[in-house]
Amino acid sequence: MAARTDLVVARPQGLYCPAGDFYIDPWRPVERAVITHAHADHARSGHRHYLAAAPGAGVLRERLGEISLQALAYGETVTIGGVTVSLHPAGHVLGSAQVRLAYRGEVWVVSGDYKLEADGTCAAFEPVRCDCFITESTFGLPIYRWQPQAQVLNDIRHWWAANAAEGRPSPLYAYSFGKAQRLLHGLGEGPGPLVVHPAVAAVNRAYVAAGVPLPEALELGQGLTAETLTRALVIAPPAASRSAWERRLAEARDGYVSGWMRLRGTRRRQGVDRGFALSDHADWPALLRAIGESGASRVIVTHGYEAVMVRWLQQQGLEAGSFRTEYGDEN
16 A cells, blocks of 8 residues: 655645645745735745735735735635645635645645634635645634624623723724734724724735725824823734833723633733633634534644644544644734
């Protein structure tokens, strides 16, 4: 019996497709990189040629500058070294994609990061049938189970309104690409102005250029008065926490939006008044659903709780293993 040839293997540079001689989300500079989405741990500078989904091209260029980029529509195919490659919605952030690889009758899917709940700011996740499914496991523990987005957004609105009624600004920390736009799109108008950090404003422009409707938001540092900020919801990246601008917000009540807020201890360690558990990654039930809907008999687990996920999958009778990667968590 001939030895099995894997369509994707782990190399020091990243996940590599030997049959096509290209990498997927490599963390070292390579000749050809297929990118699942533009978060910094998956889309790095220094590659000679990039291939990514067309909806995310603007964000990718915003973050990486001038690059040699081939943009594919979702479902469009291209052949690289005999491997048929297509990109399919992952539901994670704008332009996020699962990479489908077909070669000699076998199909593999590299999911990148994904979530199953649609949020209106990017194409919703679509299951892709395959023989082998490579999945993330950022929140791959049974304790991680998300409330519906509408419920979390309603909690944020009530928190914002209560702060505004007391004349307190509401700094809300969330990742500048994906999470911030999801919040703006979902919250819309409220009891005061929407204000965003410059890092969020830059990504907003790429979203609007891609046709994603976002409400008008003022930008920090553009002549905003203390009175304007009194009732404002200020969306900023976590790195801006405890920065000089926040110290100027008298009597502010701050919040943090992340899947890690599912655990009370995380909120205490962040030192914020409120934590809201809203993630752009799949929770435990969604991970299991995505794996099941792929129809794969073999699953390879990447960043997150790999050991737990692999053990659970093996107990379900699936062939399961893991790849060591350099991808990070949602922050």
